[in-house]
Amino acid sequence: MNPSEFINLPPLLSARGSVRLPGSKSISNRVLLLAALSGGTTIVRDLLRSDDTDRMLEGLQTLGVTVESLGNNAYKVTGCGGDFPVKNAELFLGNAGTAFRPLTAALALSGGSYTLSGVARMHERPIGDLVDALRGLGADIAYLANDGFPPLQIKPATLSGAASVSVRGDVSSQFLTALLMALPLLGRTVTVEVIGELISKPYIEITLAMMARFGIVVLRDGWKSFTVAAGSRYVAPGEIYVEGDASSASYFLAAGAIGGGPVRVEGVGRGSIQGDVRFAGELAKMGAQIEMGDNWIEARAPVNGKLQAIDLDCNHIPDAAMTLAVAALFANGTTTLRNIASWRVKETDRIHAMATELRKVGALVEEGADYIRITGLSSEELGVSENRSAASILNPQSSILNPAAGIDTYDDHRMAMCFSLAAFGNAIRINDPRCVAKTFPDYFTEFAKVTQSVPVIAIDGPSASGKGTVAQRVANELGFHYLDSGALYRLLATAAMRDGVALDDEVALAGLASRMDIVFKGEQIWLDGAPVGDELRGEACAAGASKVAALHQVRAALLAKQRDFRKAPGLVTDGRDMGSVVFPDATLKIFLTASAQIRAERRYKQLKEKGMDAKIADLLQDIRARDERDTQRSAAPLQQYPDASLLDTTTLDVDQAVKFVLNGYQCKAP
Ligand SMILES: Nc1ncnc2c1ncn2[C@@H]1O[C@H](COP(=O)(O)OP(=O)(O)OP(=O)(O)O)[C@@H](O)[C@H]1O
Ligand SMILES: Nc1ccn([C@@H]2O[C@H](COP(=O)(O)O)[C@@H](O)[C@H]2O)c(=O)n1
Numbered sequence: 211m212n213p214s215e216f217i218n219l220p221p222l223l224s225a226r227g228s229v230r231l232p233g234s235k236s237i238s239n240r241v242l243l244l245a246a247l248s249g250g251t252t253i254v255r256d257l258l259r260s261d262d263t264d265r266m267l268e269g270l271q272t273l274g275v276t277v278e279s280l281g282n283n284a285y286k287v288t289g290c291g292g293d294f295p296v297k298n299a300e301l302f303l304g305n306a307g308t309a310f311r312p313l314t315a316a317l318a319l320s321g322g323s324y325t326l327s328g329v330a331r332m333h334e335r336p337i338g339d340l341v342d343a344l345r346g347l348g349a350d351i352a353y354l355a356n357d358g359f360p361p362l363q364i365k366p367a368t369l370s371g372a373a374s375v376s377v378r379g380d381v382s383s384q385f386l387t388a389l390l391m392a393l394p395l396l397g398r399t400v401t402v403e404v405i406g407e408l409i410s411k412p413y414i415e416i417t418l419a420m421m422a423r424f425g426i427v428v429l430r431d432g433w434k435s436f437t438v439a440a441g442s443r444y445v446a447p448g449e450i451y452v453e454g455d456a457s458s459a460s461y462f463l464a465a466g467a468i469g470g471g472p473v474r475v476e477g478v479g480r481g482s483i484q485g486d487v488r489f490a491g492e493l494a495k496m497g498a499q500i501e502m503g504d505n506w507i508e509a510r511a512p513v514n515g516k517l518q519a520i521d522l523d524c525n526h527i528p529d530a531a532m533t534l535a536v537a538a539l540f541a542n543g544t545t546t547l548r549n550i551a552s553w554r555v556k557e558t559d560r561i562h563a564m565a566t567e568l569r570k571v572g573a574l575v576e577e578g579a580d581y582i583r584i585t586g587l588s589s590e591e592l593g594v595s596e597n598r599s600a601a602s603i604l605n606p607q608s609s610i611l612n613p614a615a616g617i618d619t620y621d622d623h624r625m626a627m628c629f630s631l632a633a634f635g636n637a638i639r640i641n642d643p644r645c646v647a648k649t650f651p652d653y654f655t656e657f658a659k660v661t662q663s664v665p666v667i668a669i670d671g672p673s674a675s676g677k678g679t680v681a682q683r684v685a686n687e688l689g690f691h692y693l694d695s696g697a698l699y700r701l702l703a704t705a706a707m708r709d710g711v712a713l714d715d716e717v718a719l720a721g722l723a724s725r726m727d728i729v730f731k732g733e734q735i736w737l738d739g740a741p742v743g744d745e746l747r748g749e750a751c752a753a754g755a756s757k758v759a760a761l762h763q764v765r766a767a768l769l770a771k772q773r774d775f776r777k778a779p780g781l782v783t784d785g786r787d788m789g790s791v792v793f794p795d796a797t798l799k800i801f802l803t804a805s806a807q808i809r810a811e812r813r814y815k816q817l818k819e820k821g822m823d824a825k826i827a828d829l830l831q832d833i834r835a836r837d838e839r840d841t842q843r844s845a846a847p848l849q850q851y852p853d854a855s856l857l858d859t860t861t862l863d864v865d866q867a868v869k870f871v872l873n874g875y876q877c878k879a880p
Pocket of ligand 2: 674696697699752756757759760785787788836840
């Protein structure tokens with residue numbers, strides 16, 4: 211993992227499309243272990259390939275189990291009938307709880323010498339309750355560092371012959387899963403008594419269903435006790451398909467509910483054995499419209515367009531409940547998610563991590579020992595404006611998240627995937643996005659396929675070519691916001707002259723640029739609380755702007771401010787580097803130009819209309835000087851890039867130029 215890496219997600223407008231889900235992590239790792247413990251061979255299809263399943267595959271291969279890749283996520287596992295060929299081994303299992311706990315139990319009952327270790331976080335995740343239960347059966351397990359936590363040393367032991375064993379069920383359901391899957395190795399009847407209220411019951415359902423597919427029926431008394439009868443042996447089912455991951459489905463379903471939809475996930479549905487499919491029902495309680503088939507689920511936004519807060523016991527969907535926490539950002543009211551104590555012992559302390567990061571995006575959050583309470587964002591904070599005209603107030607200072615800070619993900623795949631949904635509010639930076647490799651290596655690619663970002667029309671070109679005039683007209687036609695990026699450089703030149711900062715003092719100018727408080731109110735611009743007059747439009751100010759604009763640190767300081775203007779329903783912006791640097795993913799890029807002579811004449815007319823004095827010859831000279839500086843500088847030079855359409859307005863009027871841009875957008879609009 212490289213925590214210095216990040217991914218910037220643009221602000222999202224909508225979600226629509228369909229996703230084929232990767233295989234379920236819970237099922238994949240169970241199937242691999244059960245296939246290894248069986249007699250005979252199993253062809254496993256649609257297996258998840260991710261960090262956690264790779265740890266299980268490596269572990270089994272280290273133990274001498276033959277696993278052969280057949281391509282297309284299919285594997286042939288030759289089982290060892292419960293007797294691992296390698297009797298001495300060291301296993302490194304990363305942060306994969308679904309590999310660590312079940313392998314601990316299976317190896318403790320299999321008569322070899324093994325050490326099991328993982329990453330630092332794995333060594334902070336409790337395993338004492340499982341070890342106690344295994345010791346109750348006579349297993350010889352020692353802690354190599356701290357009591358109750360990995361790493362572990364397992365030695366061959368004389369097993370006790372106990373007919374029953376107890377295990378706590380209220381910390382992690384994986385302890386019970388691990389015991390149940392290992393018990394058939396004993397070859398005699400053993401009953402597991404569960405102490406305390408069993409959490410995450412649906413994961414036990416998966417365990418029982420998988421054991422049944424491998425020939426073992428566990429007798430049960432509700433959630434209190436489970437019996438594996440003497441003579442139970444795992445039998446390879448021949449071929450087995452892994453369902454799509456229901457927890458991974460939750461991000462896409464939530465995207466459909468927040469971003470309009472429909473978003474369809476394929477690979478899970480009514481016939482699923484995974485408890486997290488019930489997430490869809492909980493999302494419906496928030497108002498989402500849900501449809502479900504045997505092998506698919508589809509989500510759309512509520513009929514009234516707005517999600518509603520819920521108060522929910524999440525014991526049945528501990529992983530997918532994290533997605534509800536982020537969906538709560540977009541709901542009316544306060545959402546409370548209860549009975550989630552297990553979040554504290556997962557990949558990270560998820561209650562604390564979730565609370566910390568939700569606060570970063572502006573939510574009001576209360577954190578308890580086993581609950582989290584979230585009050586979402588107002589429409590204004592979400593960038594959803596009632597008034598969609600280009601003249602509406604656009605204040606970039608209202609941005610709720612400093613994109614440079616970003617969302618921390620705590621080496622927790624689910625944190626990274628959940629917070630991608632926050633981009634429906636504003637652009638967002640997700641730190642260490644590669645942690646999704648734990649369960650869904652291609653997550654961000656798939657997410658991008660079903661989400662549509664807030665559209666941007668970027669119009670770049672030389673001075674007085676008509677960019678601003680055309681951009682404003684297009685923005686009005688489409689009801690989009692408008693950003694005159696040149697104004698930011700002009701404002702900086704104005705502020706520098708006001709404060710006596712030299713126009714080549716890069717460090718001081720960059721500092722000034724990041725401190726400037728700018729508000730656009732229709733035609734009026736405010737700088738640091740005071741309105742700015744016509745001097746902003748004069749050539750002296752423009753010349754100063756083009757000098758400060760050549761400085762790298764200045765451009766860097768103004769980058770985030772410009773990106774903050776990208777709000778729903780869309781943005782039209784003009785400048786010199788809108789399409790190349792500031793919005794490289796713009797929906798439409800235009801290079802708008804005209805001959806220098808025509809531009810000087812236009813500027814002359816424009817200044818005259820404002821009552822300002824000018825001479826065409828002087829203006830032509832100024833324009834040429836500015837063109838030279840803007841195109842020759844090393845920082846974001848003005849150029850026509852191959853992905854921008856050329857619009858030469860030398861012989862066109864404004865209406866024709868506007869029509870050209872609108873037609874271009876119509877062809878490209880999502
Ligand atoms: N196609 C056109 N035909 C005639 N006049 C135009 C055309 N496009 C723009 N103009 C006029 O030219 C003048 C300069 O246009 P505008 O201020 O939009 O240019 P600009 O490219 O944004 O300039 P700058 O980069 O210096 O801000 C305005 O008075 C505008 O009405
Ligand atoms: N994206 C931009 C916009 C402007 N500049 C610089 O500012 C000067 C003034 O811009 P106008 O569009 O208001 O004329 C311009 O000459 C550029 O030097 C920029 O660099 N990048």
